[in-house]
Amino acid sequence: MTSPSKAVSAVALGCLLALGGGAAVAEDGYYGDYADRFEPLPALPPIPADNPLTDERVELGNFLFFEPRISSSGIISCATCHNPALGWADRIPRSVGHEGQVGERNTPTVLNSGFLEAQFWDGREPDLEGQALGPIEAEVEMAMDLDAAIERLEGFDLYQAMFRDAFPEDDDPINADNVAKALAGFQRTLNTPHSPFDRYLQGDLQALTEKQKRGMASFVDNGCIACHRGPNLTDSDFHRIQVPGSEDKGRYEVTGEERDKYAFRTPSLRNVAVTYPYMNNGGTETLEEATMIMGQEMLGRDFSDEEVAELVAFMESLTGKMPDFDIPALP
Numbered sequence: 436m437t438s439p440s441k442a443v444s445a446v447a448l449g450c451l452l453a454l455g456g457g458a459a460v461a462e463d464g465y466y467g468d469y470a471d472r473f474e475p476l477p478a479l480p481p482i483p484a485d486n487p488l489t490d491e492r493v494e495l496g497n498f499l500f501f502e503p504r505i506s507s508s509g510i511i512s513c514a515t516c517h518n519p520a521l522g523w524a525d526r527i528p529r530s531v532g533h534e535g536q537v538g539e540r541n542t543p544t545v546l547n548s549g550f551l552e553a554q555f556w557d558g559r560e561p562d563l564e565g566q567a568l569g570p571i572e573a574e575v576e577m578a579m580d581l582d583a584a585i586e587r588l589e590g591f592d593l594y595q596a597m598f599r600d601a602f603p604e605d606d607d608p609i610n611a612d613n614v615a616k617a618l619a620g621f622q623r624t625l626n627t628p629h630s631p632f633d634r635y636l637q638g639d640l641q642a643l644t645e646k647q648k649r650g651m652a653s654f655v656d657n658g659c660i661a662c663h664r665g666p667n668l669t670d671s672d673f674h675r676i677q678v679p680g681s682e683d684k685g686r687y688e689v690t691g692e693e694r695d696k697y698a699f700r701t702p703s704l705r706n707v708a709v710t711y712p713y714m715n716n717g718g719t720e721t722l723e724e725a726t727m728i729m730g731q732e733m734l735g736r737d738f739s740d741e742e743v744a745e746l747v748a749f750m751e752s753l754t755g756k757m758p759d760f761d762i763p764a765l766p
């Protein structure tokens with residue numbers, strides 16, 4: 436016997452084949468109108484003209500991401516805090532860097548970071564190229580002098596060859612700019628399309644449960660989408676909020692403007708179910724708590740347990756397929 440839901444999916448599939456993904460979502464009645472407010476995640480973010488995404492650059496960036504010798508202790512790499520097994524983050528409230536120092540903020544994932552129009556919780560860098568050298572030099576992260584890092588890399592024949600292949604137009608390719616470009620290029624490949632939500636938006640109407648669809652509708656109706664919008668579920672903009680336990684002045688540290696006090700860049704919600712704990716200080720352990728805080732602080736609302744559960748179910752549908760990459764065999 437064909438169940439009604441299978442019959443619906445056969446109709447939807449026919450529609451998908453005939454008209455393309457968007458049309459099938461429109462078939463999802465009431466929920467189709469909500470789905471129209473979202474966009475699936477593209478396979479790649481925008482690629483800047485001055486840093487083309489070549490295989491050689493991506494491979495070099497992959498090596499450098501796991502390379503602890505660009506830290507002064509020789510034991511901390513980007514992957515120490517952005518650990519691929521932990522959603523490319525670290526699952527502790529605040530990061531632990533050079534000589535065990537605890538940083539000021541929670542480590543965000545680098546997944547889909549190429550889609551962000553402002554990097555860091557306070558948006559102090561516009562892009563991944565600008566972002567990359569900060570952690571190498573930061574006293575609480577890798578605490579490394581850039582010239583010394585370059586000198587260490589120059590000591591390896593393999594890096595001499597890899598930098599030459601990645602930057603064939605440069606006479607002296609091992610330099611800080613190129614380290615940043617290679618790291619940025621690699622990170623632009625760390626994207627997670629094909630989440631259940633993306634599959635739903637592309638026409639697989641069974642990819643979300645009813646509860647997740649109700650959560651999607653509630654996410655729109657309650658105005659979460661005002662800030663968590665676009666393919667990466669962030670407006671890359673700054674909003675004032677003081678989450679429990681945080682005295683961090685956020686964007687104010689960058690601009691010195693009164694209106695930026697306690698403002699933070701909206702984080703992406705992609706893969707949010709696997710990148711706990713939450714908020715700029717990592718002080719919020721669960722998605723349920725994070726959702727209640729958002730309701731109270733951003734929307735002036737106390738959600739019922741059921742509303743929280745639906746919103747959380749929706750956010751759980753945003754976990755995508757983890758990107759393919761190789762663990763490099765470092766020289």
Ligand code: HEC
Pocket residue numbers: 500511512513514515516517530531532533538540541542543544545548551553554555556557563566567568570571575576577618622
């Ligand atoms: C000691 C832990 C640690 C190390 C090592 C580290 N990071 Fe981070 N990373 C963080 C923290 C904490 C933040 C947030 C800092 C802030 O917003 O002020 C961050 C932010 C970022 C962001 C911005 C993401 C966003 O959502 O805004 C990117 C991209 C990133 N790091 C990449 C790297 C790269 C590349 C390296 C290696 C060169 C690296 N990180 C090394 C902890 C670390």
Ligand code: HEC
Pocket residue numbers: 654657658659660661662663673674675676677678699700701702703704707710712713714715716722725726729730733734746
């Ligand atoms: C006015 C803009 C705005 C609205 C509306 C909003 N958010 Fe947020 N959201 C933010 C900002 C900014 C943060 C970061 C706060 C911080 O850490 O200081 C955040 C953080 C989060 C986090 C934690 C993510 C992480 O990785 O730490 C979750 C989950 C979240 N929001 C979900 C929601 C949900 C669900 C709604 C609707 C009920 C919502 N947000 C409404 C701006 C907004």
